[in-house]
Amino acid sequence: MGAIESAINKLRDLIVSGELSPGDRLLPEPELAAQLGVSRNTLREAVRALIQAKVLDVRRGDGTYVTSLEPNLLLSGLNFVVELMQDHTLVEVAEVRRILEPAATALAATRIDDATVEKVRKALDRMQAATTTEALVVEDAEFHRLIFEAAGNSTLQAILSALVSQTTKARVWRAESRGGPKAITLVEHRRIVDALAERDPVLAGAAATVLVSAADHWIRHLWDETVHEANATDSVPKLRAPAAARRTKGKPSSVAAGRRNGA
Amino acid sequence: MAPDLPAWALALAEEKLAEAVPRRWAHAQGVVRRAEAVAPFLGEDGDLLLAVAAVHDLGFAPDAAAIGVGFPAVDAARYLEKLGAPRRLAHLVAHSAYSALEGSLRGFGAEYVDCDDERTPLRDALWYCCLTTGPDGEPMTLEERISEWSVRYAGDAVIARYAELAPPELRAAVARTEERLRVS
Numbered sequence: 514m515g516a517i518e519s520a521i522n523k524l525r526d527l528i529v530s531g532e533l534s535p536g537d538r539l540l541p542e543p544e545l546a547a548q549l550g551v552s553r554n555t556l557r558e559a560v561r562a563l564i565q566a567k568v569l570d571v572r573r574g575d576g577t578y579v580t581s582l583e584p585n586l587l588l589s590g591l592n593f594v595v596e597l598m599q600d601h602t603l604v605e606v607a608e609v610r611r612i613l614e615p616a617a618t619a620l621a622a623t624r625i626d627d628a629t630v631e632k633v634r635k636a637l638d639r640m641q642a643a644t645t646t647e648a649l650v651v652e653d654a655e656f657h658r659l660i661f662e663a664a665g666n667s668t669l670q671a672i673l674s675a676l677v678s679q680t681t682k683a684r685v686w687r688a689e690s691r692g693g694p695k696a697i698t699l700v701e702h703r704r705i706v707d708a709l710a711e712r713d714p715v716l717a718g719a720a721a722t723v724l725v726s727a728a729d730h731w732i733r734h735l736w737d738e739t740v741h742e743a744n745a746t747d748s749v750p751k752l753r754a755p756a757a758a759r760r761t762k763g764k765p766s767s768v769a770a771g772r773r774n775g776a
Numbered sequence: 777m778a779p780d781l782p783a784w785a786l787a788l789a790e791e792k793l794a795e796a797v798p799r800r801w802a803h804a805q806g807v808v809r810r811a812e813a814v815a816p817f818l819g820e821d822g823d824l825l826l827a828v829a830a831v832h833d834l835g836f837a838p839d840a841a842a843i844g845v846g847f848p849a850v851d852a853a854r855y856l857e858k859l860g861a862p863r864r865l866a867h868l869v870a871h872s873a874y875s876a877l878e879g880s881l882r883g884f885g886a887e888y889v890d891c892d893d894e895r896t897p898l899r900d901a902l903w904y905c906c907l908t909t910g911p912d913g914e915p916m917t918l919e920e921r922i923s924e925w926s927v928r929y930a931g932d933a934v935i936a937r938y939a940e941l942a943p944p945e946l947r948a949a950v951a952r953t954e955e956r957l958r959v960s
Contacts, residue, residue, distance in 0.1 A: 608889050608890060611889045612889055615885050700944065700945060704941070715881060716937075716941075719880035719881045720877075722876060722879075722880040722888055723874075723877050723880065726876055726888050726891060726892060727892070727893040727894075727895050
């Protein structure tokens with residue numbers, strides 16, 4: 514383990530053990546370096562890394578403090594990471610979203626208050642009225658943000674927010690505007706609001722399931738296309754034929770006429 | 777798309793449904809007859825429509841149910857993937873006629889995590905074919921279908937909920953398909 518990594522772990526241990534709490538100020542650099550048994554340069558690098566990770570925060574002229582350590586803050590880097598992911602890992606991101614979003618929406622239905630239901634409804638109205646893709650993406654993000662927040666679990670909220678990052682959403686909508694009508698997606702957004710208003714977690718979760726199963730389709734499709742292009746010679750699926758079927762009366766004409774027995 | 781996919785799917789449906797659940801087989805054949813009329817409007821996706829039409833109720837086959845989770849649309853998709861069918865076909869089956877809504881109301885939402893609703897003209901056409909064919913394979917309007925559910929599934933609270941919530945989206949898919957059939 515490098516000296517900096519070791520210093521980072523020592524600082525982390527101070528927080529985990531409770532010697533340092535959220536909002537506490539670190540000892541001045543010389544004293545802390547001596548306490549941890551590391552050089553001042555090493556400590557400075559370790560502190561810099563933890564500032565990047567939102568564990569520490571420098572207040573100019575005042576010293577270095579432990580942040581609030583709230584999930585929103587600590588997980589904010591996830592957003593950055595998700596945006597860096599390549600297409601094949603986006604399939605995984607989409608699956609995680611499909612696992613979490615229905616659960617979060619169902620949870621929101623049990624915890625949301627009337628004022629937030631109204632805010633969600635207004636976000637949907639603005640989505641409906643949006644005339645540009647950008648406006649649609651902004652309002653859609655707000656719609657989901659409000660629901661994630663209403664689920665009342667800041668860790669879940671932070672993870673989901675990262676998964677449904679602006680970048681990803683923009684690409685979803687762009688793909689949808691090529692292929693599918695936006696009206697379909699809005700129908701399910703509407704159903705989610707209604708379920709939230711009725712405090713119906715089963716319906717809220719079901720509506721979210723239906724919504725995300727469509728919203729993410731393009732990601733997998735994009736990935737499939739890439740794979741298929743790479744394996745163009747393998748594009749005819751190998752099918753395991755069922756045992757020879759018995760012929761019956763009234764069968765559809767395609768087999769009766771032998772029209773499609775290409776194989 | 778493999779040229780023999782519709783024939784393979786139809787033979788599979790016949791083998792798995794005809795004796796075990798004859799009414800589902802009659803329905804499947806009716807849906808395929810519908811699909812034959814619609815397929816020419818779908819270009820390259822026409823063959824896939826014929827194939828999905830044949831196997832969309834495969835989850836009611838004992839062989840598929842035996843390895844399934846207990847929700848026919850998902851069981852059919854899993855079974856088809858196991859047999860080597862294209863993933864797109866399996867996903868269309870899982871999502872046929874808004875099954876994801878019924879499935880998640882029944883607690884099978886998690887089964888849809890790796891299953892896409894592609895929301896294309898092909899998807900709409902599949903819904904159209906299923907929803908305008910009666911349980912015995914006879915042509916039927918969507919509205920007749922909706923009222924038929926309440927009789928056939930009387931006492932099933934989830935179907936009642938589905939029948940209350942699904943129609944706007946079902947009607948939209950049917951209307952979009954009819955529009956495409958007109959303008960093509």
